[in-house]
Amino acid sequence: MTAIRVLLVDDDPLVRAGLSFMLGGADDIDIVGEAADGGEVGALVDRTRPDVVLMDIRMPTVDGLAATEALRGREKAPQVIVLTTFHADEQVLRALRAGAAGFVLKDTPPAEIVAAVRRVAAGDPVL
DSSP, X not given: OOOXXXXXXXXXXXXXXXXXXXXXXXXXXXXXXXXXSGXXXXXXXXXXXXXXXXXXXXXXXXXXXXXXXXXXXXXTOOEEEEEESOSSOHHHHHHHHTTOOEEEETTSOHHHHHHHHXXXXXXXXXX
């Protein structure tokens, strides 16, 4: 079985480290890169070819919405799961309209985040 290739994008290094530790412990998931801003995503996607991008919505320079729109407009675009701190956030709705496959809350239990990555990689939405 081929591992799911995941790119982590969040401006908080502690969040990236936690996600990397959590997802990296799964036998079927490989963390292929990390970025601190949406502006770094395009080049990293070209270099690492992830299947799934876990993307924070709120980042200082290029936010997750703009980065998601840019990614989903590409040929062979990776799936995007947006990370947020709020359930019913207007930004989440905008991200879904931009092509995100779903969203997870940052306080979601680790096993559920791993399951969300697997579902999105299989082509199912996560809401």
